[in-house]
Amino acid sequence: DADVTQTPRNRITKTGKRIMLECSQTKGHDRMYWYRQDPGLGLQLIYYSFDVKDINKGEISDGYSVSRQAQAKFSLSLESAIPNQTALYFCATKDLYTGELFFGEGSRLTVL
Amino acid sequence: QKEVEQNSGPLSVPEGAIASLNCTYSDRGSQSFFWYRQYSGKSPELIMFIYSNGDKEDGRFTAQLNKASQYVSLLIRDSQPSDSATYLCAVIAAGSQGNLIFGKGTKLSVKP
Numbered sequence: 001d002a003d004v005t006q007t008p009r010n011r012i013t014k015t016g017k018r019i020m021l022e023c024s025q026t027k028g029h030d031r032m033y034w035y036r037q038d039p040g041l042g043l044q045l046i047y048y049s050f051d052v053k054d055i056n057k058g059e060i061s062d063g064y065s066v067s068r069q070a071q072a073k074f075s076l077s078l079e080s081a082i083p084n085q086t087a088l089y090f091c092a093t094k095d096l097y098t099g100e101l102f103f104g105e106g107s108r109l110t111v112l
Numbered sequence: 113q114k115e116v117e118q119n120s121g122p123l124s125v126p127e128g129a130i131a132s133l134n135c136t137y138s139d140r141g142s143q144s145f146f147w148y149r150q151y152s153g154k155s156p157e158l159i160m161f162i163y164s165n166g167d168k169e170d171g172r173f174t175a176q177l178n179k180a181s182q183y184v185s186l187l188i189r190d191s192q193p194s195d196s197a198t199y200l201c202a203v204i205a206a207g208s209q210g211n212l213i214f215g216k217g218t219k220l221s222v223k224p
Contacts, residue, residue: 031210040120042200042216043156048209056209090155099144099204101212103155 003027006091006104014112019078021107023091031094032074033101034058034066036087043090049074081111114139114205118215126223131188133199133218138182141206145177145184148200150217156200159186191222 004025013019025032034046045058047066055068063085065077078085091104115138125131133147144163148156162168162175162184174187184203188195198219202212 033211040216043214045211048211058211088153094210096210098161099210099212100146100158100161101156101202103157106153106155108153 002105004091004093004102004104006107008107009105010108012110012112013081015082017081019081019109021076021089021109023074023104025072025093027093027102029093029095030071031096032068033092033094034074034076035090035092036060037090038087046076083111085109086111114208114213116201116203116213116215118201118218120216121219122221123218124221124223125191127191127193129191131191131195131220131222133186133220134183135185135201135215136183137203139203139205140182142203143206144204146202146212147175147186148202150198150200193222193224196220196222
């Protein structure tokens, strides 16, 4: 099993719908991240969490919200999806000693 | 705005050649540097990290860091078609709360 698991892996939805992407990890890392990737734009940080009580906005947080339900779980919500939120979304955890990020397999979201 | 710049490519090299990927960063206080490989539609995976000036070798991969010139490079020796992917450079800049800042990636194509 993957150390960082994302569900769903693929989702097609309609404009205005609420969507939740879930992430769980077995690496025991405190820090968790949500990134968005668009073709040619690299990885953009949406939200990050240093622990259950510490959640921070990234560079593109508008239109998104998150919840850190436990050390192992970090979910991303789109309250009212719009087409320009169509993208590949990655959850990641961080090893504090090396700085390395460990990514989930990604969730491809299409908003029609 | 702290930035990480990469040539988007595509960089095309013949099988067996050396591929050279370059990355520059804007924040002089950056301390940690990472190279990730990402196959199309897949999640990024770490190739190497480097913290100190100079070279760091791991198999066919060598990372080179020059903090004075603010660049980090990745050399791939004996390139194989399986090395064809997008390579992401990432930097932990000073004052970034330990968050990685990613470049947009360089697409490498290794021709048989």
